Amino acid sequence: xxxxxxxxxxxxxxxxxxxxxxxxxxxxxxxxxxxxxxxxxxxxxxxxxxxxxxxxxxxxxxxxxxxxxxxxxxxxxxxxxxxxxxxxxxxxxxxxxxxxxxxxxxxxxxxxxxxxxxxxxxxxxxxxxxxxxxxxxxxxxxxxxxxxxxxxxxxxxxxxxxxxxxxxxxxxxxxxxxxxxxxxxxxxxxxxxxxxxxxxxxxxxxxxxxxxxxxxxxxxxxxxxxxxxxxxxxxxxxxxxxxxxxxxxxxxxxxxxxxxxxxxxxxxxxxxxxxxxxxxxxxxxxxxxxxxxxxxxxxxxxxxxxxxxxxxxxxxxxxxxxxxxxxxxxxxxxxxxxxxxxxxxxxxxxxxxxxxxxxxxxxxxxxxxxxxxxxxxxxxxxxxxxxxxxxxxxxxxxxxxxxxxxxxxxxxxxxxxxxxxxxx
Amino acid sequence: xxxxxxxxxxxxxxxxxxxxxxxxxxxxxxxxxxxxxxxxxxxxxxxxxxxxxxxxxxxxxxxxxxxxxxxxxxxxxxxxxxxxxxxxxxxxxxxxxxxxxxxxxxxxxxxxxxxxxxxxxxxxxxxxxxxxxxxxxxxxxxxxxxxxxxxxxxxxxxxxxxxxxxxxxxxxxxxxxxxxxxxxxxxxxxxxxxxxxxxxxxxxxxxxxxxxxxxxxxxxxxxxxxxxxxxxxxxxxxxxxxxxxxxxxxxxxxxxxxxxxxxxxxxxxxxxxxxxxxxxxxxxxxxxxxxxxxxxx
Numbered sequence: 117x118x119x120x121x122x123x124x125x126x127x128x129x130x131x132x133x134x135x136x137x138x139x140x141x142x143x144x145x146x147x148x149x150x151x152x153x154x155x156x157x158x159x160x161x162x163x164x165x166x167x168x169x170x171x172x173x174x175x176x177x178x179x180x181x182x183x184x185x186x187x188x189x190x191x192x193x194x195x196x197x198x199x200x201x202x203x204x205x206x207x208x209x210x211x212x213x214x215x216x217x218x219x220x221x222x223x224x225x226x227x228x229x230x231x232x233x234x235x236x237x238x239x240x241x242x243x244x245x246x247x248x249x250x251x252x253x254x255x256x257x258x259x260x261x262x263x264x265x266x267x268x269x270x271x272x273x274x275x276x277x278x279x280x281x282x283x284x285x286x287x288x289x290x291x292x293x294x295x296x297x298x299x300x301x302x303x304x305x306x307x308x309x310x311x312x313x314x315x316x317x318x319x320x321x322x323x324x325x326x327x328x329x330x331x332x333x334x335x336x337x338x339x340x341x342x343x344x345x346x347x348x349x350x351x352x353x354x355x356x357x358x359x360x361x362x363x364x365x366x367x368x369x370x371x372x373x374x375x376x377x378x379x380x381x382x383x384x385x386x387x388x389x390x391x392x393x394x395x396x397x398x399x400x401x402x403x404x405x406x407x408x409x410x411x412x413x414x415x416x417x418x419x420x421x422x423x424x425x426x427x428x429x430x431x432x433x434x435x436x437x438x439x440x441x442x443x444x445x446x447x448x449x450x451x452x453x454x455x456x457x458x459x460x461x462x463x464x465x466x467x468x469x470x471x472x473x474x475x476x477x478x479x480x481x482x483x484x485x486x487x488x489x490x491x492x493x494x495x496x497x498x499x500x501x502x503x504x505x506x507x508x509x510x511x512x513x514x515x516x517x518x519x520x521x522x523x524x525x526x527x528x529x530x531x532x533x534x535x536x537x538x539x540x
Numbered sequence: 541x542x543x544x545x546x547x548x549x550x551x552x553x554x555x556x557x558x559x560x561x562x563x564x565x566x567x568x569x570x571x572x573x574x575x576x577x578x579x580x581x582x583x584x585x586x587x588x589x590x591x592x593x594x595x596x597x598x599x600x601x602x603x604x605x606x607x608x609x610x611x612x613x614x615x616x617x618x619x620x621x622x623x624x625x626x627x628x629x630x631x632x633x634x635x636x637x638x639x640x641x642x643x644x645x646x647x648x649x650x651x652x653x654x655x656x657x658x659x660x661x662x663x664x665x666x667x668x669x670x671x672x673x674x675x676x677x678x679x680x681x682x683x684x685x686x687x688x689x690x691x692x693x694x695x696x697x698x699x700x701x702x703x704x705x706x707x708x709x710x711x712x713x714x715x716x717x718x719x720x721x722x723x724x725x726x727x728x729x730x731x732x733x734x735x736x737x738x739x740x741x742x743x744x745x746x747x748x749x750x751x752x753x754x755x756x757x758x759x760x761x762x763x764x765x766x767x768x769x770x771x772x773x774x775x776x777x778x779x780x781x782x783x784x785x786x787x788x789x790x791x792x793x794x795x796x797x798x799x800x801x802x803x804x805x806x807x808x809x810x811x812x813x814x815x816x817x818x819x820x821x822x823x824x825x826x827x828x829x830x831x832x833x834x835x836x837x
Contacts, residue, residue, distance in 0.1 A: 423680035
């Protein structure tokens with residue numbers, strides 16, 4: 117009797133056990149599927165961006181024999197020299213058979229309009245080259261670039277193409293003469309924005325992002341950590357601190373554009389700060405990231421075991437000593453993580469910056485936090501909005517630069533966390 | 541009736557024989573009944589290092605300690621025993637104002653260290669805690685090197701005039717704590733890498749490095765195995781020569797082994813104080829007797 121009874125209960129348990137294990141396996145499978153799905157999506161994202169963008173790191177250039185004719189330099193200053201004529205002369209000397217106004221204009225269009233500035237810069241740097249003939253690689257027009265990269269099809273009818281048959285034949289001649297090649301696109305990393313895709317670069321936006329983030333970090337980290345330390349360690353628990361806490365949590369969920377409006381109203385209109393400046397952008401992003409940093413820092417402080425606090429107080433450390441000597445070092449990795457998350461958020465933020473004018477078309481690379489500038493995500497937005505085909509790849513390339521920024525920031529965060537992490 | 545029988549059983553064990561039963565009867569008449577919560581025994585001593593008078597502690601609305609008056613004698617080990625939640629740890633933490641860190645905790649009454657009221661407004665808690673050190677239930681070394689753990693106290697109080705001075709203090713503290721032989725060759729290694737018993741002795745070394753007068757120990761052996769416990773108990777006996785020690789413990793054998801006087805707390809009341817021998821062999825209060833005979837707690 118007894119043994120039978122025992123058996124039946126074991127049998128029941130075994131049935132249940134199989135069920136439990138099935139459940140567990142199913143759950144594990146779901147988890148794996150979720151991980152795979154997210155990795156796949158991420159992979160698709162990265163691959164499509166890289167596939168679109170990698171060509172932007174190359175730029176078609178044309179080798180010209182430019183004769184710096186002394187006659188052309190017979191003017192008051194070097195700025196008013198007609199550099200366009202120099203380019204046109206050397207283009208004509210490559211194709212002496214081209215006659216007629218419209219043909220000539222088509223020929224000149226193969227060259228980027230930025231070529232004249234390159235010549236001007238060369239002369240400004242070294243006026244000794246006046247009178248000589250130099251072999252110079254100059255950027256081709258973005259349409260030629262697109263043709264070389266296969267984005268303009270030769271098969272469609274001439275009227276549907278941005279380049280006509282003659283222009284394509286000239287390009288082919290230049291390629292055959294090894295005067296037209298794809299070279300590494302240094303302009304993309306050294307120039308600011310431009311209406312001409314072949315002259316547009318990411319540097320202005322990158323430097324603007326750097327300045328903005330520097331301002332954000334310098335303001336939000338100390339303020340955020342100080343707030344967290346005060347609220348967690350010193351503030352009495354009453355309805356006022358409760359109110360502060362609730363409001364900080366609410367601020368973390370406020371749409372970022374609201375912070376932009378606040379920045380516009382307060383920083384620009386009341387304080388009269390400069391428009392489009394990284395300083396104001398940094399201030400606005402500081403407001404936006406502060407809640408994130410405060411919440412993360414408070415969580416980090418809370419996670420320090422109270423025994424450490426008691427140990428410090430027990431040997432006669434003052435409250436401040438206990439905090440600075442023991443609690444802060446232990447909470448620092450968590451605080452840094454929160455800060456980096458906040459900074460990454462700030463780096464990718466566009467909406468609040470639109471409100472304070474950082475969406476303007478700015479050609480110059482900013483030299484200080486008060487110079488007008490854009491930031492990387494705004495630059496991506498601007499380029500994505502531009503009609504030229506060549507801006508498509510530049511948009512992707514700019515996203516790649518932004519991702520590189522993010523990855524390096526996260527790498528720094530991981531490094532710092534490893535460095536400061538201590539066990540107890 | 542049942543409890544009466546049980547008391548008689550104990551009497552049989554201690555005083556076997558018929559005629560002792562008569563003495564047992566008479567002794568039972570002396571016992572203070574359970575309802576009476578006034579302190580029995582001798583809470584006061586002549587040569588007191590710390591004196592506590594009418595101490596009351598509240599956690600918010602909860603009355604955690606009621607009218608406790610007791611002295612801590614010079615160079616004695618005072619053990620505080622009692623069931624969980626009886627307030628012995630709370631009372632211990634009043635002695636170096638560790639309860640200040642608890643927001644809802646309010647302390648009333650008079651606690652004097654060397655005739656100075658430690659709850660006086662003019663008293664700074666920082667030097668007070670240097671005078672009254674503390675060892676906690678769970679070993680809590682700082683996540684720093686063994687050397688830094690011990691040197692931290694002297695450093696923040698400016699006790700060492702030079703590096704060699706500090707080295708000497710660290711060494712003597714570790715020696716007093718009986719840890720020097722085990723760690724002298726790895727002072728730069730993290731204190732958290734030691735075993736539980738070693739960590740607790742490191743915490744004792746850290747406490748004595750600032751040369752306190754009184755050391756409070758809050759169940760220092762509850763997280764340790766019997767061998768480590770024996771080491772720490774031996775250490776307490778040695779430390780007694782230099783320091784006054786107040787120890788809270790759940791382990792009655794431990795209280796019997798290490799202390800000269802024992803105080804029994806029950807639900808916030810100090811029930812009985814007396815020499816350890818007397819309290820354990822001849823408790824005068826029913827509650828004390830119930831506890832030490834294992835009827836509850």
